[in-house]
Amino acid sequence: MESQNQSSFFSLERKQFTRSVIVxxxxxxxxxxxxxxxxxxxxxxxxxxxxxxxxxxxxDYSFGCMVSAKRIPWQV
Numbered sequence: 001m002e003s004q005n006q007s008s009f010f011s012l013e014r015k016q017f018t019r020s021v022i023v024x025x026x027x028x029x030x031x032x033x034x035x036x037x038x039x040x041x042x043x044x045x046x047x048x049x050x051x052x053x054x055x056x057x058x059x060d061y062s063f064g065c066m067v068s069a070k071r072i073p074w075q076v
Contacts, residue, residue, distance in 0.1 A: 018043060027055025 019042045023034045026048030034046045052058070060067040 020045070022047060025055065026050070026053035028057060030055070 021037050021042055022045045023030050023037070024047050026046055030046060030048070031053060034044045037044045046053075
């Protein structure tokens with residue numbers, strides 16, 4: 001009797017779960033990770049604290065011409 005109950009326990013179908021991931025940071029790595037997860041049919045939420053994506057990669061056109069990143073790591 002015990003073996004019959006055990007076999008019916010293992011024959012139960014696995015429930016289908018929707019996979020989802022939260023990616024924190026909208027820089028190059030965060031955007032790349034979110035895209036790869038999305039391409040793998042995983043639901044993705046991308047969180048970024050700024051009003052734009054890109055992290056330190058940012059080009060400023062406010063002077064009428066292209067200026068490099070505002071936050072350059074080696075600049076003090």
